[in-house]
Amino acid sequence: MRLRSQITLAATAVLAVVVSVLVAVPSASAAAGFTVSNGRLYDANGNEFVMRGVSHAHTWYPSQTGSFANIKALGANTVRVVLATGDQWAKNDTADVANVVSLCKANRLICVLEAHDTTGYGEAGAAVSLDRAVDYWLSIKSALVGQEKYVIVNIGNEPYGNNAATVANWTTDTANAVKRLRANGFEHTIMVDAPNWGQDWTFTMRDNAATVFAADPQKNTVFSIHMYGVFDTAAEVDDYLNRFVAAKLPIVVGEFGFNHSDGNPDEDTIMATTTALKIGYLGWSWSGNGGGVEYLDMVTNFNPAQLTSWGERIFNGANGIRATAKEASVYGGTASPSPSRTSVSPSPSRSSASPSPSRSVTMSDPVLGACKVTYTVVGQWPGGFQGEVRIANTGTVAVSGWKLTWNYINGQAINQMWGGSYTQTGGAVAVTNAAYTAPIPAGGAVSFGFLSSWNGTNATPSSFILNGQWCS
Structure with missing residues (x-):
């Protein structure tokens, strides 16, 4: 240190x-x-x-x-x-x-x-x-x-x-x-x-x-x-x-x-x-x-x-x-035996530019999903800002692949992202996972970040939907 x-x-x-x-x-x-x-x-x-x-x-x-x-x-x-x-x-x-x-x-x-x-x-x-x-x-x-x-x-x-x-x-x-x-x-x-x-x-x-x-x-x-x-x-x-x-x-x-x-x-x-x-x-x-x-x-x-x-x-x-x-x-600790270990063929190289397909996951509540999204403006300067989004799985079922959507109301426009891939039409933003952020274990979380432009007002989105369900 x-x-x-x-x-x-x-x-x-x-x-x-x-x-x-x-x-x-x-x-x-x-x-x-x-x-x-x-x-x-x-x-x-x-x-x-x-x-x-x-x-x-x-x-x-x-x-x-x-x-x-x-x-x-x-x-x-x-x-x-x-x-x-x-x-x-x-x-x-x-x-x-x-x-x-x-x-x-x-x-x-x-x-x-x-x-x-x-x-x-x-x-x-x-x-x-x-x-x-x-x-x-x-x-x-x-x-x-x-x-x-x-x-x-x-x-x-x-x-x-x-x-x-x-x-x-x-x-x-x-x-x-x-x-x-x-x-x-x-x-x-x-x-x-x-x-x-x-x-x-x-x-x-x-x-x-x-x-x-x-x-x-x-x-x-x-x-x-x-x-x-x-x-x-x-x-x-x-x-x-x-x-x-x-x-x-x-x-x-x-x-x-x-x-x-x-x-x-x-x-x-x-x-x-x-x-x-x-x-x-x-x-x-x-x-x-x-x-x-x-x-x-x-x-x-x-x-x-x-x-x-x-x-x-x-x-x-x-x-x-x-x-x-x-x-x-x-x-003499009481750790449980681990599953048998076998050789696994190497997987293809992963790139944050090539997202995995979004796979629908049904979470525990059909109205309000077992998820929490935290949206943070990490830094802001005239005409631009850096954002961070953290998705926490608050349920008991692991998520394997996700799509997160939200809406901007002030004309913000994302121009770069890591940890996921995005599409944006007007104010509507949809983010799909990168290969390495696809799994969200029960009780776990993943994050992604992005750079975006803004002008005049930079309001935080009011709601987020993960795999078709609202997140708190």
Whole structure:
């Protein structure tokens, strides 16, 4: 986690491109620990596992070993542990890492171990490369081999800043790092972070994740997006995560907060969408923040009895850790066995420019549908504005394909859209889903965004109809 540059939302829309689809069954050699199949993470017992936890800055606060028990007591099933390679900060050696793993196991937590010295490589002068991070993992290998049931290796934290020349190397460097770990006997699930200080505003990870996944001989790689100011609208959050789900590529929100100096992340959507899509999340961070982001502490001075407002939100709020975390079954948790997993042929590439056909779905009420639509003007300027529409499925039946209609009364005219495709005749607007926004699980939601012109008045539409039924 580090201060990041805010991007314009319109630029994000223009950059939207295709994510390739790749599905694989994990190899038998990975079966001793976590595995990935069809875009989902499974523990060693074959049960699907969804991370719910927080980061702990162990490398800077090595004496705070009681934090592992305290994090577990507040309901987490995972802790992401900050380690150092010895390049920017004092090295966490083999003995220390072995002790961290034992603390995780003693407290029935899954350990995500990350090397922090890569943060901002190419922009931060002291940051080191992913290849150097692999050197570190090899140097402490004896603490990790045999712990595949309990440990996930996050190769390097936020491994590139915003320098375009180095960001361009993310795909090759990340694939090579994964292959080098595999060649040296690492059978763990490997987690890889996005560039752009983890926020991937260039969509480098999103658009090349399939290539990196294919480079892993064990097909056991998970992708991590960090959501701060770049992800300050529901449309951006939903669009990014749904693209990975549609491509059957495993994704977690490896860091996020409820506020940040580079913008105000939409933590409510992050937590709601990850819950609906069964995606893991790891909040930043337990305690000990400095440099002007002390508000990201979840507890004050490592005291679990002193939850901050951010701590209350992530542990006890809607879609929070207490409400959604399930202990990994390798610790005797009660997770239900997952359905059998089979190989699936790759699907065609998906493009937001080519919507899926609208399929009628009968919802629970023939008059008022089990849906809620939230229409937001994200930004407005003379003659134009950016809008966002969030569709929530408030019923008990999943929606698979949708068409949403509304009417403008002030002459607004949409000229660009992402997350769906539109037609407009006069004031009548009809939007059909993109392939990756087609499913809306019961209790879940999707969002789409658009750019539009306006003149004089920009009134919010008064009503919305989804698949032939009114939404509240």
